Amino acid sequence: MNTPPSLDALIDAASVIPVLAVKRLEDAAPLAMALAAGGLKVIELTLRTDVALDAMKAMQDAAPELIVGMGTIRTPEQARASAEAGASFLVSPGLTPELGEAMLATGLACLPGVATAGEAMASQAQGFEVLKFFPAEPAGGIAYLKALEGPLPDIRFCPTGSISREKAPDYLALTNVVCVGGSWIASPGDIDAGNWTAITANARAAEAMKGR
Numbered sequence: 001m002n003t004p005p006s007l008d009a010l011i012d013a014a015s016v017i018p019v020l021a022v023k024r025l026e027d028a029a030p031l032a033m034a035l036a037a038g039g040l041k042v043i044e045l046t047l048r049t050d051v052a053l054d055a056m057k058a059m060q061d062a063a064p065e066l067i068v069g070m071g072t073i074r075t076p077e078q079a080r081a082s083a084e085a086g087a088s089f090l091v092s093p094g095l096t097p098e099l100g101e102a103m104l105a106t107g108l109a110c111l112p113g114v115a116t117a118g119e120a121m122a123s124q125a126q127g128f129e130v131l132k133f134f135p136a137e138p139a140g141g142i143a144y145l146k147a148l149e150g151p152l153p154d155i156r157f158c159p160t161g162s163i164s165r166e167k168a169p170d171y172l173a174l175t176n177v178v179c180v181g182g183s184w185i186a187s188p189g190d191i192d193a194g195n196w197t198a199i200t201a202n203a204r205a206a207e208a209m210k211g212r
């Protein structure tokens with residue numbers, strides 16, 4: 001197992017983070033290789049499917065250069081199980097005090113989800129430095145993130161939720177955004193159909209947005 005990255009190393013390696021749901025374990029290895037072939041380094045696998053933890057291991061074995069984190073973490077038990085299974089970082093759609101404690105206790109880099117100024121302040125007070133802004137587009141998108149920057153200039157975000165390939169560069173251009181998440185790089189349809197070449201092309205396009 002690779003050493004998990006620090007939060008700084010994680011956001012340094014990430015630009016667009018593909019948010020993945022793997023339903024069939026046999027898709028995990030070719031998916032990992034397709035994403036790595038496009039040059040992406042950081043991916044988020046969601047805990048939405050029964051095979052998620054096994055799929056994470058299969059992805060790490062198939063493409064050891066990838067930093068594979070676990071997303072859709074909702075309970076302290078899921079945080080602990082994901083860390084024990086070898087997740088390199090943890091992502092949640094929202095945050096409860098109990099979940100925050102469990103996430104911090106893993107020692108892994110964590111991106112807890114928030115959608116409001118109050119949630120962002122509570123997360124920062126609990127010790128989190130970079131927050132997932134979720135669901136980014138329905139919660140107010142770019143205008144909302146710009147409005148948060150005045151009162152909360154020290155909080156950085158990874159917006160995720162309905163962010164298209166076309167909109168991703170506009171999010172990445174915001175000074176309080178360090179990376180964005182999106183399912184468009186490897187959509188459920190492309191994974192189901194085994195469209196690995198298309199996924200590699202999408203990964204390459206996503207990686208090319210880095211530094212914009």
Ligand SMILES: O=C(O)C(=O)C[C@H](O)[C@H](O)COP(=O)(O)O
Nearest residue numbers: 019071072093160161162182183
């Ligand atoms: O599963 C989670 O933990 C979530 O928070 C939801 C995901 O971040 C979005 O589903 C990303 O998918 P798109 O909105 O299609 O880009």
